[in-house]
Amino acid sequence: MIFAVFALAAFGSCNAFHSPRPQLQRATRMTLEAKVKVAVVGGGPSGSCAAEILAQNPNIECTLFERKMDNAKPCGGAIPVCMIEEFKLPSEIIDRKVRKMKLISPTNREVDIGQTLLPHEYIGMTRREVLDGYLRDRAISYGAKAINALVLDVNVPKSGDGKVTITYADTTQNSQSKMEFDYVIGGDGANSRVAKGMDAGEYNYAIAFQERIKISDEKMKFYEELAEMYVGDDVSPDFYGWVFPKYDHVGVGTGTVVNRPAIKQYQKAMRERCAAKIEGGKIIKVEAHPIPEHYRPKRVVNHAALVGDAAGYVTKCSGEGIYFAAKSGRMAGQAVSKIVTETGRVPTQAEMTREYIKPYDNAYSPTYVVLDILQRVFYTTNAAREAFVEMCASEYVQRVTFNSYLYKKVQGNNPIEDLKLLFLTIGSLIRGNALAPPDATFSNPTESLKRL
Numbered sequence: 001m002i003f004a005v006f007a008l009a010a011f012g013s014c015n016a017f018h019s020p021r022p023q024l025q026r027a028t029r030m031t032l033e034a035k036v037k038v039a040v041v042g043g044g045p046s047g048s049c050a051a052e053i054l055a056q057n058p059n060i061e062c063t064l065f066e067r068k069m070d071n072a073k074p075c076g077g078a079i080p081v082c083m084i085e086e087f088k089l090p091s092e093i094i095d096r097k098v099r100k101m102k103l104i105s106p107t108n109r110e111v112d113i114g115q116t117l118l119p120h121e122y123i124g125m126t127r128r129e130v131l132d133g134y135l136r137d138r139a140i141s142y143g144a145k146a147i148n149a150l151v152l153d154v155n156v157p158k159s160g161d162g163k164v165t166i167t168y169a170d171t172t173q174n175s176q177s178k179m180e181f182d183y184v185i186g187g188d189g190a191n192s193r194v195a196k197g198m199d200a201g202e203y204n205y206a207i208a209f210q211e212r213i214k215i216s217d218e219k220m221k222f223y224e225e226l227a228e229m230y231v232g233d234d235v236s237p238d239f240y241g242w243v244f245p246k247y248d249h250v251g252v253g254t255g256t257v258v259n260r261p262a263i264k265q266y267q268k269a270m271r272e273r274c275a276a277k278i279e280g281g282k283i284i285k286v287e288a289h290p291i292p293e294h295y296r297p298k299r300v301v302n303h304a305a306l307v308g309d310a311a312g313y314v315t316k317c318s319g320e321g322i323y324f325a326a327k328s329g330r331m332a333g334q335a336v337s338k339i340v341t342e343t344g345r346v347p348t349q350a351e352m353t354r355e356y357i358k359p360y361d362n363a364y365s366p367t368y369v370v371l372d373i374l375q376r377v378f379y380t381t382n383a384a385r386e387a388f389v390e391m392c393a394s395e396y397v398q399r400v401t402f403n404s405y406l407y408k409k410v411q412g413n414n415p416i417e418d419l420k421l422l423f424l425t426i427g428s429l430i431r432g433n434a435l436a437p438p439d440a441t442f443s444n445p446t447e448s449l450k451r452l
Contacts (some may be wrong), residue, residue, distance in 0.1 A: 035061040036340050039166055039181040040152050041194050045322055046308025046329035047187030048135035053333030055142040058339050062144045065151050070129055076244045076251060077126040082407045083323045084124055093130050097122035097385055101226045105389035106232035106382040113392060116399040121406055142227060148172050154197030156304045160348060164303055164352040182346045183303045185332055190290040192310035201297030203312050205290040207260045209267050210253030215281040222277060223250055231385040234269040238379050241270040253320060257293055291319060300352045307332045316371040332356045
């Protein structure tokens with residue numbers, strides 16, 4: 001989380017593609033003789049936000065498939081304040097309002113983060129079963145038809161003609177069925193059936209592992225408005241570990257891409273790093289889930305589009321994906337709704353690329369690139385991680401980066417302070433001996449940077 005925050009300050013961010021309300025795009029409306037049938041696969045934030053838009057269009061019949069209506073995805077559950085406002089989320093689904101954070105280095109050096117936050121600013125901590133359930137129920141209230149079913153196969157036509165066929169197992173009737181649709185939006189996560197049906201290609205993925213731990217009321221007071229992030233090759237060789245507070249427990253977790261088989265070893269190290277703070281706690285739930293590392297090669301194919309994790313919309317370093325899932329779902333839903341309203345027909349691949357993919361990429365692709373670079377620089381060695389923690393003590397870093405994270409847009413960076421930050425970055429890396437890898441020594445600093 002704070003890693004994403006720092007990156008946006010050190011390297012710059014871009015203005016988000018904001019839609020203040022989930023309302024339909026204004027366009028010349030056409031009344032169709034037959035409604036366009038759109039399926040949304042996956043009832044998480046991406047699928048639910050797409051279905052919410054589609055269900056409000058009188059020319060569209062929206063069907064939402066969700067395998068597990070009470071699904072509790074293993075996720076830190078942190079969302080920026082802009083999402084709470086933009087998506088009109090009620091306060092009762094926010095477990096904690098985090099205003100303080102501790103960033104803890106490999107040598108257990110602690111830096112307090114969040115000192116520049118204003119009284120009304122916070123990071124919302126949610127449980128995914130609560131957040132997802134609320135968004136899904138809201139889509140249903142607008143008219144989306146929900147089917148509690150496991151989607152087994154999605155057959156997407158290879159050309160612009162033909163219907164999308166979805167085969168599914170209805171969990172309530174214990175039966176297998178097929179339905180045809182004019183268009184499908186895949187919000188069904190890293191193992192997306194829609195992506196497979198589109199032949200959208202594969203991507204590398206991380207494994208996120210989390211334990212929900214019930215601790216005493218006295219120990220919960222410490223985490224009342226506080227979250228912790230731990231870095232070090234003991235807890236993850238390429239990610240970070242976290243302790244995030246929920247309404248009556250803490251989520252303790254970590255993740256990795258480069259050594260997925262050792263995830264339980266890293267989780268054990270996380271419990272050891274925060275042992276004194278969770279002493280006597282009881283594990284009440286264990287969760288694990290794949291998280292994409294980059295975009296799918298294809299995100300729109302003929303009469304199908306991908307959103308959220310299925311499209312690969314999770315940032316490097318931070319692993320942030322909830323806001324981008326909801327936003328991409330909304331944007332895809334708006335694009336389909338607009339095209340159907342204006343043309344009276346199913347969207348083409350070219351139209352969805354223009355109305356959904358390009359606006360999304362213009363708004364967010366620089367952020368993904370920057371965070372990828374940051375991960376390559378600061379997640380290499382413990383020395384680099386120590387340097388990173390040192391830099392995060394800067395008030396300027398905290399102020400600008402939290403503004404960028406909380407509102408997903410640049411908050412007026414100061415060029416002079418940015419130049420100082422550049423020198424601070426280099427100085428911290430040198431002091432931490434992070435510019436040279438542990439197995440080699442270079443007399444040429446440029447060569448050292450190349451190795452990063």
